[in-house]
Amino acid sequence: QVELVESGGGLARTGGSLRLSCVVSGRSFSPYAMAWFRQGSGKNREFVAALTSGGNAYYDDSVRGRFTISGDTDRDTWHLQMNGLKPVDTALYFCAIQVPQRTYYVASQGSGYDYWGQGTQVTVSS
Numbered sequence: 001q002v003e004l005v006e007s008g009g010g011l012a013r014t015g016g017s018l019r020l021s022c023v024v025s026g027r028s029f030s031p032y033a034m035a036w037f038r039q040g041s042g043k044n045r046e047f048v049a050a051l052t053s054g055g056n057a058y059y060d061d062s063v064r065g066r067f068t069i070s071g072d073t074d075r076d077t078w079h080l081q082m083n084g085l086k087p088v089d090t091a092l093y094f095c096a097i098q099v100p101q102r103t104y105y106v107a108s109q110g111s112g113y114d115y116w117g118q119g120t121q122v123t124v125s126s
Contacts (some may be wrong), residue, residue, distance in 0.1 A: 032097045037094045051069045
């Protein structure tokens with residue numbers, strides 16, 4: 001049973017930083033892609049960032065230059081370093097994996113991910 005557990009959410013001020021973590025357990029040893037999505041109150045889920053098994057990183061334009069995705073494949077732990085936070089970043093953040101990573105991989109396509117965490121809330125005050 002694959003399980004993803006996020007942590008690290010909380011309250012930050014505009015311009016502040018938070019570091020989200022996602023621990024993956026129970027997966028197979030197939031290479032996988034990992035992504036972060038978010039969903040604000042009353043909004044649709046949106047892509048934030050992704051990291052492929054080959055080390056390629058993808059970012060939504062709204063977070064590029066402020067957020068950094070990274071991973072420790074030996075420990076199946078992934079991070080999203082969020083700097084320069086803005087009130088618009090307020091959302092429930094989810095991690096997700098696509099395992100195994102498909103040949104035709106679209107980082108921002110949420111429907112392409114196989115497993116999801118329950119989310120961690122990030123709130124940014126002005």
